[in-house]
Amino acid sequence: xxxxxxxxxxxxxxxxxxxxxxxxxxxxxxxxxxxxxxxxxxxxxxxxxxxxxxxxxxxxxxxxxxxxxxxxxxxxxxxxx
Amino acid sequence: xxxxxxxxxxxxxxxxxxxxxxxxxxxxxxxxxxxxxxxxxxxxxxxxxxxxxxxxxxxxxxxxxxxxxxxxxxxxxxxxxxxxxxxxxxxxxxxxxxxxxxxxxxxxxxxxxxxxxxxxxxxxxxxxxxxxxxxxxxxxxxxxxxxxxxxxxxxxxxxxxxxxxxxxxxxxxxxxxxxxxxxxxxxxxxxxxxxxxxxxxxxxxxxxxxxxxxxxxxxxxxxxxxxxxxxxxxxxxxxxxxxxxxxxxxxxxxxxxxxxxxxxxxxxxxxxxxxxxxxxxxxxxxxxxxxxxxxxxxxxxxxxxxxxxxxxxxxxxxxxxxxxxxxxxxxxxxxxxxxxxxxxxxxxxxxx
Numbered sequence: 001x002x003x004x005x006x007x008x009x010x011x012x013x014x015x016x017x018x019x020x021x022x023x024x025x026x027x028x029x030x031x032x033x034x035x036x037x038x039x040x041x042x043x044x045x046x047x048x049x050x051x052x053x054x055x056x057x058x059x060x061x062x063x064x065x066x067x068x069x070x071x072x073x074x075x076x077x078x079x080x081x
Numbered sequence: 082x083x084x085x086x087x088x089x090x091x092x093x094x095x096x097x098x099x100x101x102x103x104x105x106x107x108x109x110x111x112x113x114x115x116x117x118x119x120x121x122x123x124x125x126x127x128x129x130x131x132x133x134x135x136x137x138x139x140x141x142x143x144x145x146x147x148x149x150x151x152x153x154x155x156x157x158x159x160x161x162x163x164x165x166x167x168x169x170x171x172x173x174x175x176x177x178x179x180x181x182x183x184x185x186x187x188x189x190x191x192x193x194x195x196x197x198x199x200x201x202x203x204x205x206x207x208x209x210x211x212x213x214x215x216x217x218x219x220x221x222x223x224x225x226x227x228x229x230x231x232x233x234x235x236x237x238x239x240x241x242x243x244x245x246x247x248x249x250x251x252x253x254x255x256x257x258x259x260x261x262x263x264x265x266x267x268x269x270x271x272x273x274x275x276x277x278x279x280x281x282x283x284x285x286x287x288x289x290x291x292x293x294x295x296x297x298x299x300x301x302x303x304x305x306x307x308x309x310x311x312x313x314x315x316x317x318x319x320x321x322x323x324x325x326x327x328x329x330x331x332x333x334x335x336x337x338x339x340x341x342x343x344x345x346x347x348x349x350x351x352x353x354x355x356x357x358x359x360x361x362x363x364x365x366x367x368x369x370x371x372x373x374x375x376x377x378x379x380x381x382x383x384x385x386x387x388x389x390x391x392x393x394x395x396x397x398x399x400x401x402x403x404x405x406x407x408x409x410x411x412x413x414x415x416x417x418x419x420x421x422x423x424x425x426x427x428x429x430x431x432x433x
Binding site: 007008010040042049050065067 | 169171201202204209277281298305313400
């Protein structure tokens with residue numbers, strides 16, 4: 001599983017990365033987490049509000065920092081599909 | 082006996098939400114209503130300070146204002162965030178797509194106020210709008226209105242100066258955003274936009290940030306945002322209220338009015354020039370504005386000062402530099418600055 005955190009590096013992006021790592025730890029899943037900070041690359045995912053959470057090239061969250069529980073739920077659903 | 086209603090509420094999340102929400106609302110109203118009496122009692126009766134003395138009025142102002150502003154911020158940021166969870170930058174873009182200048186600028190300014198927006202999203206939003214064919218001028222109206230009409234500022238103006246001043250602030254912000262966008266649309270600003278913006282294509286389906294939210298999600302977002310904003314701005318807030326308290330208690334009655342009052346025609350542009358490098362936010366600046374208003378500074382001058390602090394910040398310009406070339410940033414600052422100065426003069430003339 002390849003996880004990308006989209007955002008220029010403001011507080012919200014850092015929060016999303018922390019939440020995502022917590023969710024991965026809860027699921028006991030090992031995944032590669034990469035940060036994407038280039039604006040052209042962020043925009044190419046079709047999002048206009050940061051931060052964004054992209055899992056295996058699929059945008060799961062944009063424009064807000066969800067709770068750890070919500071990210072855990074999303075990741076579990078993604079793993080099951 | 083005591084357990085069953087709780088258990089009943091747990092089984093009915095909607096009912097539990099109503100009870101919690103109602104309880105919080107009642108607690109808020111009680112706290113807001115009793116704030117003045119509480120500090121009258123603690124500072125004046127228990128503390129024994131004279132309300133007419135410098136220490137008395139300064140200390141009372143500090144505590145009373147801190148609590149009042151915290152309560153206002155929590156409530157208004159919560160309500161605004163929940164309301165805004167029905168909007169998103171993506172939806173705004175869809176609404177603005179294909180709009181021409183003129184009406185498009187008005188729509189963009191209005192949407193700039195209601196769309197949830199973090200300043201680090203300014204650049205992705207700019208790229209998204211432009212790549213969807215929204216004209217530069219219309220996009221700039223959105224980007225000007227968004228920080229200019231700020232929900233924290235609305236919350237505080239409403240609490241400190243009432244609905245009249247708040248309506249003036251919102252109206253003036255919209256006028257500056259519409260006019261600014263129209264001017265920027267006329268100067269062929271496309272030349273000063275970094276070329277990669279036009280080359281970027283949004284891939285695949287545009288994701289709407291807030292499409293799949295339940296009411297629980299929206300309420301939680303409201304609460305998290307209120308707490309998050311408080312956590313971020315409390316130092317500014319305390320410094321602002323502290324300076325406000327010093328001005329309140331110690332500044333001579335006519336000190337500010339003599340130098341920056343209605344008699345000084347340079348006061349408004351000066352307020353804007355002083356405001357730009359003061360990177361704070363509305364929460365830190367408004368207690369100051371309140372204290373200065375008490376000392377006789379006219380409302381237009383103060384609004385111009387506040388708008389310059391909030392809308393023309395250096396970090397925002399550094400962010401925009403990633404997509405805009407320096408000439409366009411200079412025009413942006415000049416147009417918005419001129420708009421704010423005009424609004425200041427207008428309000429001073431109308432309210433005098």
